[in-house]
Amino acid sequence: xxxxxxxxxxxxxxxxxxxxxxxxxxxxxxxxxxxxxxxxxxxxxxxxxxxxxxxxxxxxxxxxxxxxxxxxxxxxxxxxxxxxxxxxxxxxxxxxxxxxxxxxxxxxxxxxxxxxxxxxxxxxxxxxxxxxxxxxxxxxxxxxxxxxxxxxxxxxxxxxxxxxxxxxxxxxxxxxxxxxxxxxxxxxxxxxxxxxxxxxxxxxxxxxxxxxxxxxxxxxxxxxxxxxxxxxxxxxxxxxxxxxxxxxxxxxxxxxxxxxxxxxxxxxxxxxxxxxxxxxxxxxxxxxxxxxxxxxxxxxxxxxxxxxxxxxxxxxxxxxxxxxxxxxxxxxxxxxxxxxxxxxxxxxxxxxxxxxxxxxxxxxxxxxxxxxxxxxxxxxxxxxxxxxxxxxxxxxxxxxxxxxxxxxxxxxxxxxxxxxxxxxxxxxxxxxxxxxxxxxxxxxxxxxxxxxxxxxxxxxxxxxxxxxxxxxxxxxxxxxxxxxxxxxxxxxxxxx
Amino acid sequence: xxxxxxxxxxxxxxxxxxxxxxxxxxxxxxxxxxxxxxxxxxxxxxxxxxxxxxxxxxxxxxxxxxxxxxxxxxxxxxxxxxxxxxxxxxxxxxxxxxxxxxxxxxxxxxxxxxxxxxxxxxxxxxxxxxxxxxxxxxxxxxxxxxxxxxxxxxxxxxxxxxxxxxxxxxxxxxxxxxxxxxxxxxxxxxxxxxxxxxxxxxxxxxxxxxxxxxxxxxxxxxxxxxxxxxxxxxxxxxxxxxxxxxxxxxxxxxxxxxxxxxxxxxxxxxxxxxxxxxxxxxxxxxxxxxxxxxxxxxxxxxxxxxxxxxxxxxxxxxxxxxxxxxxxxxxxxxxxx
Numbered sequence: 001x002x003x004x005x006x007x008x009x010x011x012x013x014x015x016x017x018x019x020x021x022x023x024x025x026x027x028x029x030x031x032x033x034x035x036x037x038x039x040x041x042x043x044x045x046x047x048x049x050x051x052x053x054x055x056x057x058x059x060x061x062x063x064x065x066x067x068x069x070x071x072x073x074x075x076x077x078x079x080x081x082x083x084x085x086x087x088x089x090x091x092x093x094x095x096x097x098x099x100x101x102x103x104x105x106x107x108x109x110x111x112x113x114x115x116x117x118x119x120x121x122x123x124x125x126x127x128x129x130x131x132x133x134x135x136x137x138x139x140x141x142x143x144x145x146x147x148x149x150x151x152x153x154x155x156x157x158x159x160x161x162x163x164x165x166x167x168x169x170x171x172x173x174x175x176x177x178x179x180x181x182x183x184x185x186x187x188x189x190x191x192x193x194x195x196x197x198x199x200x201x202x203x204x205x206x207x208x209x210x211x212x213x214x215x216x217x218x219x220x221x222x223x224x225x226x227x228x229x230x231x232x233x234x235x236x237x238x239x240x241x242x243x244x245x246x247x248x249x250x251x252x253x254x255x256x257x258x259x260x261x262x263x264x265x266x267x268x269x270x271x272x273x274x275x276x277x278x279x280x281x282x283x284x285x286x287x288x289x290x291x292x293x294x295x296x297x298x299x300x301x302x303x304x305x306x307x308x309x310x311x312x313x314x315x316x317x318x319x320x321x322x323x324x325x326x327x328x329x330x331x332x333x334x335x336x337x338x339x340x341x342x343x344x345x346x347x348x349x350x351x352x353x354x355x356x357x358x359x360x361x362x363x364x365x366x367x368x369x370x371x372x373x374x375x376x377x378x379x380x381x382x383x384x385x386x387x388x389x390x391x392x393x394x395x396x397x398x399x400x401x402x403x404x405x406x407x408x409x410x411x412x413x414x415x416x417x418x419x420x421x422x423x424x425x426x427x428x429x430x431x432x433x434x435x436x437x438x439x440x441x442x443x444x445x446x447x448x449x450x451x452x453x454x455x456x457x458x459x460x461x462x463x464x465x466x467x468x469x470x471x472x473x474x475x476x477x478x479x480x481x482x483x484x485x486x487x488x489x490x491x492x493x494x495x496x
Numbered sequence: 497x498x499x500x501x502x503x504x505x506x507x508x509x510x511x512x513x514x515x516x517x518x519x520x521x522x523x524x525x526x527x528x529x530x531x532x533x534x535x536x537x538x539x540x541x542x543x544x545x546x547x548x549x550x551x552x553x554x555x556x557x558x559x560x561x562x563x564x565x566x567x568x569x570x571x572x573x574x575x576x577x578x579x580x581x582x583x584x585x586x587x588x589x590x591x592x593x594x595x596x597x598x599x600x601x602x603x604x605x606x607x608x609x610x611x612x613x614x615x616x617x618x619x620x621x622x623x624x625x626x627x628x629x630x631x632x633x634x635x636x637x638x639x640x641x642x643x644x645x646x647x648x649x650x651x652x653x654x655x656x657x658x659x660x661x662x663x664x665x666x667x668x669x670x671x672x673x674x675x676x677x678x679x680x681x682x683x684x685x686x687x688x689x690x691x692x693x694x695x696x697x698x699x700x701x702x703x704x705x706x707x708x709x710x711x712x713x714x715x716x717x718x719x720x721x722x723x724x725x726x727x728x729x730x731x732x733x734x735x736x737x738x739x740x741x742x743x744x745x746x747x748x749x750x751x752x753x754x755x756x757x758x759x760x761x762x763x764x765x766x767x768x769x770x771x772x773x774x775x776x777x778x779x780x781x782x783x784x785x786x787x788x789x790x791x792x793x794x795x796x797x798x799x800x801x802x803x804x805x806x807x808x809x810x811x812x813x814x815x816x817x818x819x820x821x822x823x824x825x826x827x828x829x830x831x832x833x
Contacts, residue, residue, distance in 0.1 A: 057715065076717055077715050093716055096709055096776075097707075097709075105701055106718060107717060108717075
């Protein structure tokens with residue numbers, strides 16, 4: 001890594017833990033003036049955490065950060081902005097209930113400060129009296145960008161800004177980035193779209209498992225090389241599925257429990273069809289924001305598809321709410337464990353919750369049902385000292401409760417959305433076993449996972465989503481991380 | 497969007513005006529409702545003149561100040577059950593210390609009491625941000641504490657203030673007169689200042705930012721804790737103004753006034769004023785007529801000859817009805833867009 005004295009930004013040994021989960025182990029990065037620097041890595045490599053540390057949103061546990069050679073430590077994002085780092089975050093930072101003009105005031109800016117940039121982004125006459133919540137997402141991202149530029153930073157950090165933009169709008173952003181570079185300013189650019197990374201960026205730093213593992217110039221580099229760099233050599237010997245002894249193969253002629261036909265939803269889900277067979281664990285993976293959230297919202301009854309059909313056991317499902325999906329046997333385990341549980345109630349009550357869905361059981365559970373709850377608690381192997389309130393459990397144990405509460409009631413399909421995110425390795429293994437057991441018991445599982453290496457460990461078959469469509473399908477046992485990551489970037493998988 | 501703007505303009509006439517009405521629809525509507533009620537009221541009673549106008553505005557002053565106090569906190573995503581208690585505490589403090597003093601001393605005391613109320617209530621906001629205990633719990637405590645302190649400052653009804661100080665809030669040296677202008681001025685100045693601050697300045701808009709989306713506010717550089725403390729301090733100051741109005745009308749301090757009921761009135765005023773209890777939405781300019789309307793219910797119902805015991809039931813039903821109508825309008829608006 002070059003470490004010239006005139007670097008705009010020099011970060012050294014940045015580390016960050018969230019409880020037992022390590023987000024960043026040690027990251028070094030330096031950005032030179034007039035450089036467009038790409039920050040790349042698979043999901044969970046630590047890119048967004050690293051950007052948040054640099055931007056003053058979160059505080060690192062270890063490591064130092066220098067701007068123009070001066071040590072800095074920010075408590076608030078605006079302090080970073082004053083020091084010369086402005087960021088367009090992945091989550092929109094405009095206040096929904098304020099007008100765009102008022103949002104500028106909040107950041108200490110006036111309309112004339114952003115005007116020159118708005119012109120370049122083709123938003124010159126945009127109505128800034130509109131409430132931010134009434135502005136389309138893509139426009140909000142561009143205004144976020146104009147606001148960041150108006151702060152006149154030396155380093156501009158763009159976290160997945162192009163994800164929500166049309167190709168034309170993305171081109172406008174690239175023009176602005178080039179202009180910024182001509183002014184001898186710098187950009188740190190994060191994107192899943194490798195094509196645009198290669199066309200706009202000068203150098204790349206690759207993160208993997210919370211470390212910077214490579215740093216190189218992008219001259220003459222190809223997309224496949226970037227994917228290889230993100231995966232690293234360590235992967236050659238990743239545990240293949242057969243070794244784990246968990247997966248089983250399901251015969252093709254087994255009956256189909258869940259069938260999705262040509263699902264379309266608000267441009268986020270485009271013509272998705274698949275079959276889920278009895279006793280199968282079907283994996284789904286994708287980069288962030290490829291429509292997987294919406295697909296699960298459709299299947300769990302939270303939304304209804306614009307067109308297309310969901311067939312459960314041969315009958316079409318028209319769900320007005322998750323209640324209807326649950327009655328059909330589709331039960332959902334969301335990624336946000338707080339969302340699904342009653343944090344102040346006991347493990348026992350949380351597990352019994354689905355049973356109370358029937359009005360005749362409001363006052364009394366049947367005796368055998370009480371037993372089933374007891375058996376489920378035992379099965380989940382949860383430390384019962386903390387069992388009086390679910391909120392005292394660790395993240396991993398909470399996730400076991402969200403899955404476990406469906407075990408006391410009969411269901412057909414378990415829909416799991418990133419169930420092992422931020423969970424320690426031992427609990428992960430227990431969750432894998434739990435899912436395999438569910439499948440062995442005759443139910444089916446559809447699991448979305450952002451952790452590519454867990455796909456072969458737990459799934460029979462895997463689908464890869466990109467831009468709202470399924471772009472790849474194959475048996476999970478042979479799904480290497482390389483194949484999955486390549487497909488997830490919308491690139492063609494070359495069978496070797 | 498450049499392509500659609502001209503056609504939209506042709507179809508809608510002036511989009512600025514239309515949007516202004518849409519954005520401030522609640523404020524406009526609630527002022528209109530107040531005007532309609534006043535006009536109706538003039539037909540109900542035999543004589544409507546300066547005295548009646550003055551009675552209504554003067555009586556409504558403390559409701560307005562307390563409503564604004566509550567609105568500032570709720571817009572910032574909080575809730576202050578203590579405002580009613582602070583009204584009682586500041587009014588008895590005023591009655592205790594102002595009694596027999598010259599106007600100069602009284603005005604200095606008024607400023608000091610207002611500042612003290614702001615500091616003490618700001619401290620409550622600080623406790624909430626540090627302890628992470630919900631607002632409703634901490635301010636329930638502050639309500640009781642203020643009420644108890646009021647009894648310590650002034651054990652029973654008594655004290656007083658000077659005639660000229662009473663004139664500032666009531667237009668009369670003995671609390672009842674036919675000149676509404678002093679009360680109008682004393683309401684308008686602080687309310688306009690606070691509305692300007694909340695709508696135009698960085699620190700004032702921070703209240704909306706924190707109440708609307710904490711994460712986005714933080715990313716925009718707004719400090720959550722500081723904003724909450726400021727909101728509670730402003731609420732304390734406005735509660736003190738309400739206290740002064742109350743002592744000016746009655747001429748004495750009454751430590752046994754039920755601050756809890758006053759707090760609930762302030763919550764009713766902001767709800768009717770279109771302030772979202774979830775935070776981030778609303779305007780103090782709509783809380784002013786809403787508080788007036790709530791205060792106005794009683795004179796109207798008594799003019800109609802309704803039994804005072806039933807008046808509260810009718811008042812409650814009317815509030816729910818207004819909210820339902822507003823809810824339907826909002827739902828239709830969101831469906832159209």
